[in-house]
Amino acid sequence: MRRALITGGAGFLGSTLADRLLDDGVEVAILDDFRTGRQEFVADALERGADLFEGDVLDEDLLESAIAGADIVFHLQANADVRRGLEHPRKDLRENAIATSNVLEAMRAAGVHRIAFSSTGSVYGEPDVSPTPEDAPFPVQTSLYGASKVAAEGLISAYVHGFGFSATVFRLVSLLGERYTHGHVIDFYRALRRDPTRLRVLGDGRQEKSYLYVKDCVEAMVMATEHQGEAPGLGVYNLGTDATVVVDESVALITAHLGVNPTIEKAGGRRGWAGDSPLIKLDISKIRALGWAPTLSIPEAIGRTLDWLDSEPAIALPSETVAS
Amino acid sequence: MRRALITGGAGFLGSTLADRLLDDGVEVAILDDFRTGRQEFVADALERGADLFEGDVLDEDLLESAIAGADIVFHLQANADVRRGLEHPRKDLRENAIATSNVLEAMRAAGVHRIAFSSTGSVYGEPDVSPTPEDAPFPVQTSLYGASKVAAEGLISAYVHGFGFSATVFRLVSLLGERYTHGHVIDFYRALRRDPTRLRVLGDGRQEKSYLYVKDCVEAMVMATEHQGEAPGLGVYNLGTDATVVVDESVALITAHLGVNPTIEKAGGRRGWAGDSPLIKLDISKIRALGWAPTLSIPEAIGRTLDWLDSEPAIALPSETVAS
Numbered sequence: 001m002r003r004a005l006i007t008g009g010a011g012f013l014g015s016t017l018a019d020r021l022l023d024d025g026v027e028v029a030i031l032d033d034f035r036t037g038r039q040e041f042v043a044d045a046l047e048r049g050a051d052l053f054e055g056d057v058l059d060e061d062l063l064e065s066a067i068a069g070a071d072i073v074f075h076l077q078a079n080a081d082v083r084r085g086l087e088h089p090r091k092d093l094r095e096n097a098i099a100t101s102n103v104l105e106a107m108r109a110a111g112v113h114r115i116a117f118s119s120t121g122s123v124y125g126e127p128d129v130s131p132t133p134e135d136a137p138f139p140v141q142t143s144l145y146g147a148s149k150v151a152a153e154g155l156i157s158a159y160v161h162g163f164g165f166s167a168t169v170f171r172l173v174s175l176l177g178e179r180y181t182h183g184h185v186i187d188f189y190r191a192l193r194r195d196p197t198r199l200r201v202l203g204d205g206r207q208e209k210s211y212l213y214v215k216d217c218v219e220a221m222v223m224a225t226e227h228q229g230e231a232p233g234l235g236v237y238n239l240g241t242d243a244t245v246v247v248d249e250s251v252a253l254i255t256a257h258l259g260v261n262p263t264i265e266k267a268g269g270r271r272g273w274a275g276d277s278p279l280i281k282l283d284i285s286k287i288r289a290l291g292w293a294p295t296l297s298i299p300e301a302i303g304r305t306l307d308w309l310d311s312e313p314a315i316a317l318p319s320e321t322v323a324s
Numbered sequence: 325m326r327r328a329l330i331t332g333g334a335g336f337l338g339s340t341l342a343d344r345l346l347d348d349g350v351e352v353a354i355l356d357d358f359r360t361g362r363q364e365f366v367a368d369a370l371e372r373g374a375d376l377f378e379g380d381v382l383d384e385d386l387l388e389s390a391i392a393g394a395d396i397v398f399h400l401q402a403n404a405d406v407r408r409g410l411e412h413p414r415k416d417l418r419e420n421a422i423a424t425s426n427v428l429e430a431m432r433a434a435g436v437h438r439i440a441f442s443s444t445g446s447v448y449g450e451p452d453v454s455p456t457p458e459d460a461p462f463p464v465q466t467s468l469y470g471a472s473k474v475a476a477e478g479l480i481s482a483y484v485h486g487f488g489f490s491a492t493v494f495r496l497v498s499l500l501g502e503r504y505t506h507g508h509v510i511d512f513y514r515a516l517r518r519d520p521t522r523l524r525v526l527g528d529g530r531q532e533k534s535y536l537y538v539k540d541c542v543e544a545m546v547m548a549t550e551h552q553g554e555a556p557g558l559g560v561y562n563l564g565t566d567a568t569v570v571v572d573e574s575v576a577l578i579t580a581h582l583g584v585n586p587t588i589e590k591a592g593g594r595r596g597w598a599g600d601s602p603l604i605k606l607d608i609s610k611i612r613a614l615g616w617a618p619t620l621s622i623p624e625a626i627g628r629t630l631d632w633l634d635s636e637p638a639i640a641l642p643s644e645t646v647a648s
Binding site for chain 1: 409410413414417421422425428429432449458459460461462463464465466467468470471472474475477478479481482483485486487558560
């Protein structure tokens with residue numbers, strides 16, 4: 001690849017990918033609306049020559065400008081507010097499926113045929129098979145987020161077959177590491193910094209989850225995308241680790257890091273929230289077969305995340321949080 | 325069910341279902357924009373008391389009116405122009421996925437929680453397993469039509485999990501029978517009525533397809549929907565026959581019916597068109613387990629279709645076709 005457009009390029013994953021591609025000498029264009037992305041995450045990249053397009057992929061004119069000259073699009077922009085899908089039932093469809101349709105159409109108009117896409121392990125719903133392989137039985141969607149990502153995957157796949165696109169689709173577990181800005185680690189971290197004596201945990205604490213260190217994720221994405229190449233075709237890869245942690249273990253790591261000993265209050269129930277899956281563990285043998293392996297275990301990635309939160313009080317403890 | 329809204333209720337399948345529900349004493353509301361639906365298909369139903377709402381489900385106000393008082397929605401309206409998905413790449417997403425999102429939101433607003441949906445066997449793409457069961461491996465979409473139907477299925481499923489909907493999803497093969505207005509039988513019929521000496525066939529003539537008689541389809545839909553009931557849950561059913569025909573056999577039945585002996589010109593190639601699947605054969609053991617069985621074989625259903633076309637020259641041979 002010579003020049004890459006990264007949608008959502010100022011976000012946690014996108015900005016980490018931007019830095020990594022710049023290291024490789026790839027020109028980078030970043031499109032981001034800074035709703036969850038942050039200026040400081042791309043400051044370095046911009047200094048190293050990355051171009052910034054401020055807005056979202058629902059703005060077709062902006063998208064056209066951003067895509068000009070690119071030979072690949074990493075389409076990472078998404079509605080990442082997985083938990084609140086039911087509060088805004090059209091939001092996932094618009095920001096994940098329709099947005100992806102816009103990206104594909106802009107690519108087609110610009111003659112760009114290579115795409116990498118961040119999908120989610122949530123597309124498997126509540127799978128009968130665990131660890132879940134890419135060719136698991138036709139899944140039943142349990143969240144609007146998963147449904148919208150399945151829709152986006154389907155569109156991409158149809159462009160591979162109909163328009164000769166080359167596509168690499170990544171079904172991700174949750175990510176951890178530097179620039180982490182939302183999810184259970186920061187929620188628990190903030191809560192315990194506010195009140196170290198008690199911690200409220202959704203669900204029963206036994207939900208088993210798999211996480212991946214963000215830089216390991218980026219390495220896998222670059223490796224698989226290079227492997228997929230430019231010829232028409234579709235590669236779908238689960239990205240995660242072989243291990244899992246349960247919420248209770250996460251809590252133990254976070255309280256140990258902070259040196260606190262709170263009373264744990266559990267809301268109970270198998271799910272943390274409606275649409276949450278009690279177990280997401282992906283079979284990653286396909287990406288491993290390319291020679292990739294994660295460098296950090298989940299506890300190490302949690303540790304890296306906590307160290308980073310310690311060093312970034314503006315993110316870890318924004319003023320309204322400290323004040324509350 | 326007491327009162328049913330049928331979107332696409334003036335179409336081939338929808339109007340046949342409307343008549344069937346009226347036979348059962350169910351009140352029927354029909355929403356249709358008459359792009360492919362036809363006034364004469366619903367004339368009987370309207371006389372028997374069905375209510376008509378003219379427009380499409382992208383019109384949210386109309387949808388709200390149409391849904392009032394219903395306790396179930398049969399959402400059949402769709403972009404059925406499967407072959408030309410690549411000419412209008414946003415059309416399938418809008419008319420199938422976004423339209424379904426509108427229906428689901430209108431249902432939620434009206435407190436209606438029971439939906440039946442016409443999906444397609446095309447969601448399986450080019451399956452490795454044939455006959456293809458409902459829990460086939462996670463499919464790769466080969467058409468925008470299939471992708472948009474997968475998106476709609478996913479949304480429906482997410483509403484089952486998130487909002488307690490009861491949903492029955494039908495993955496259909498192509499339908500045949502009275503009120504058939506588009507597809508290969510009418511294409512061949514018209515071509516041979518215009519010029520009985522030659523017939524151009526897309527693909528190599530060996531594409532194997534499964535078809536279902538429309539009234540058999542409606543019986544299966546009513547049976548499975550009743551079986552699914554009102555409690556939250558999702559039932560997914562393939563609807564087809566155990567048999568298949570190849571295009572060459574269809575052609576032989578049609579030429580025999582018309583008493584013509586054309587030269588067959590084959591375009592060649594495994595697919596009839598880009599995104600066409602060379603084999604759609606569904607495993608229908610799940611719907612059979614409910615006690616349903618098709619009453620007509622595919623050749624009988626083709627015969628029924630041809631008899632109907634003979635009796636409906638305004639549809640079978642519209643003036644512009646005769647003139648050309």
